[in-house]
Amino acid sequence: MTGIEFSKPLAAHETPIPGVVLYDLPVHGDNRGWFKENWQREKMLTLGLPDFGPVQNNISFNEKAGTTRGIHGEPWDKYVSVATGRIFGAWVDLREGPSFGSVFTAELDASKAIFIPRGVGNAFQTLEDGTAYTYLVNDHWSADAQSQYTFLNLSDETVSIPWPIPLEKAELSDKDRAHPRLAEVSPMAPRxxxxxxxxxxxxxxxxxxxxxxxxxxxxxxxxxxxxxxxxxxxxxxxxxxxxxxxxxxxxxxxxxxxxxxxxxxxxxxxxxxxxxxxxxxxxxxxxxxxxxxxxxxxxxxxxxxxxxxxxxxxxxxxxxxxxxxxxxxxxxxxxxxxxxxxxxxxxxxxxxxxxxxxxxxxxxxxxxxxxxxxxxxxxxxxxxxxxxxxxxxxxxxxxxxxxxxxxxxxxxxxxxxxxxxxxxxxxxxxxxxxxxxxxxxxxxxxxxxxxxxxxxxxxxxxxxxxxxxxxxxxx
CATH class of the missing domain: 3.40.50.720 (NAD(P)-binding Rossmann-like Domain)
Known part of the structure; x- marks a missing residue:
């Protein structure tokens, strides 16, 4: 776990996308490994995290560095963190409104987490082999919910995400390669x-x-x-x-x-x-x-x-x-x-x-x-x-x-x-x-x-x- 900054204070950082907040998480380590409170409701609420009521916890395990998962705007809020490994995360606002198309990128390891509101496109690229990416969501997956997703092409020229590993050398799904450019995206309407x-x-x-x-x-x-x-x-x-x-x-x-x-x-x-x-x-x-x-x-x-x-x-x-x-x-x-x-x-x-x-x-x-x-x-x-x-x-x-x-x-x-x-x-x-x-x-x-x-x-x-x-x- 080299590269992780241990015992830094819990802190929240605003981003250019309204509602998207990056968190520093205290990670405590010794010769045995490390421990962290990945999500602690009382402390997060004190920092201003919405009481978003997560109901499902998902983990995406990625075997190789360079695995890249597409920009998906989903009809629920999510709280993203890394259990092990490192990612380059990219977030694009796909909601109706003046911030549509705004971009934020950051590297996440076990000492960081990020809150993603409904309708903000979420994508990541693994920077290490064996990376486990985890996220809490406040709604259960369903076919009806999936029909409300909004997608953006990973290589869209308008948002121009600086992927550390060029997409032509990365692992992508065929579906993610086929998603539309920003000009063709229908913004996600608010509730x-x-x-x-x-x-x-x-x-x-x-x-x-x-x-x-x-x-x-x-x-x-x-x-x-x-x-x-x-x-x-x-x-x-x-x-x-x-x-x-x-x-x-x-x-x-x-x-x-x-x-x-x-x-x-x-x-x-x-x-x-x-x-x-x-x-x-x-x-x-x-x-x-x-x-x-x-x-x-x-x-x-x-x-x-x-x-x-x-x-x-x-x-x-x-x-x-x-x-x-x-x-x-x-x-x-x-x-x-x-x-x-x-x-x-x-x-x-x-x-x-x-x-x-x-x-x-x-x-x-x-x-x-x-x-x-x-x-x-x-x-x-x-x-x-x-x-x-x-x-x-x-x-x-x-x-x-x-x-x-x-x-x-x-x-x-x-x-x-x-x-x-x-x-x-x-x-x-x-x-x-x-x-x-x-x-x-x-x-x-x-x-x-x-x-x-x-x-x-x-x-x-x-x-x-x-x-x-x-x-x-x-x-």
Whole structure:
């Protein structure tokens, strides 16, 4: 084992290919031989290695120096090292994006390892006889997976890899000799994002937020029925990286009935538990939309870490779902309130009443901020695109908190009517004699945590003005 540097510190080195990281491994030797920790999860995570969840360990034994194995971009991550011998490794980015075609080369012996993300082409040439090349992968091989490989010719002139042993003198397979040049390679697309509930208010806003992005797939309630177990087993989840769950049962008052209670728990909790299990098993990011109803509204300002205190069935189901999603390693719980988007909502109802000359009584002791779906969708995309730390984030529009009566008065005024036509009444007065779920008196959410990630939603008043302007302009 001459040439190996013993007892050097564990260290990580970035490379020109995004996500490809070269590691120095401590090798401890004496007169008997040597020992190393080839992969140690806790130490590697501390160095920044993704917790990629290897499920298979493969070894390629190569009898002669000069054995060269082709540039294969595979649909999984791998962690490569050498058990004995030496290799010249070559890696080419074959993923869609600006780094496509980037190259990195290095010699590896027992004291080095390298992490290769999905879609980066991997090749090596042995520099010693009897070289054993080993790699951990985070998916099981299958014929379906192999059909997703991307290949590049070892002698491609564009990437121009400086093979130590000329390819005409090396041992190659006929398949590797026949692979295409870079100009003919179809880049490997990233894993997809799946948006559930794409026909709802938030789902429609997410369609606009991701308009033109071919890697985002939308499923309506008809296309992915959350109550049908077959929907969860009917997809190859290996092709996805993220699930955005924009579907929910939101009939707050109906949830208090026997039928509504069962449906609310089925959609808001049982279905979410299935999604959480899928996210854990396939290392997906799960984005889940929560609600101010997980609180009783007694706090002046609700922070993300406030203990749950739901008043009604709907709030109980949303709190239960939050608890379920919180155990998913890669999760964003987006907590919002008073949602306004395309379709039936409070603002449209008030605008219609104003147009008909109705002078309504509206609750004035429930306080909060409107959340326009355009901004909820933008906030979700920001969290994903910026790789913000996983966890819970409050996401509403900003500005001064208002009561429902204040919002209604603004709607009347902005549509050319008298704001004074709206009469404020207490919740007790408004709901007297009606079957209604209890509601939090204060729904104002603290937005500081989200703002620290670089996202600030506009004020609810400015959004309301724009929203009503569009409504008035619509035929």
């Amino acid at each position: 997809k994002t799946l948006v559930l509930g794409a026909d709802g208010q938030l789902g429609r806003a997410l369609r606009e937020a991701y308009d033109g992005d071919a890697n985002v797939e939308f499923a309506t309630r008809h296309e992915f029925d959350l109550s049908d177990a077959a929907a969860y087993s009917g997809r190859n989840w290996k092709n996805y990286s993220t699930i955005i769950n924009a579907a929910a049962y939101t009939a707050v008052d109906k949830a208090e009935t026997a039928e509504g209670r069962r449906t609310a728990w089925a959609i808001n909790v049982s279905a979410v538990a299935r999604l959480a299990q899928i996210a854990v098993e396939h290392r997906l990011t799960l984005v889940h939309v929560s609600s101010d109803y997980v609180f009783d509204g007694t706090a002046e300002l609700h922070s993300e870490d406030e203990p749950f205190s739901p008043l009604g069935v709907y709030g109980q189901t949303k709190a239960a779902a939050d608890a379920v999603v919180s155990v998913v390693p890669r999760h964003y719980i987006v907590r919002t309130s008073w949602v306004i988007g395309e379709g039936g909502n409070f603002v449209r109802t008030m605008a219609n009443l104003a147009g008909k000359g109705v002078k309504p009584s509206v609750v004035n002791d429930q306080i909060g901020r409107l959340s326009f779906t355009t901004d909820i969708a933008a906030g979700i995309r920001h969290l994903l695109d910026s790789h913000a730390p996983f966890g819970v984030y409050n996401l509403t529009n900003d500005g001064e908190p208002q009561s429902w009566a204040d919002v209604a008065s603004s709607v009347y005024a902005l549509t050319g009517h008298e704001g004074s036509d709206v009469t404020g009444v207490s919740s007790q007065e408004y709901f007297e004699g009606k079957e209604a779920a209890p509601r939090p008196a204060n729904s104002v959410l603290n937005l500081a945590k989200l703002q620290k990630t670089g996202f600030e939603a506009p004020s609810s008043q400015s959004r309301l003005e724009g929203y009503l302007g569009q409504e008035v302009a619509a035929p």
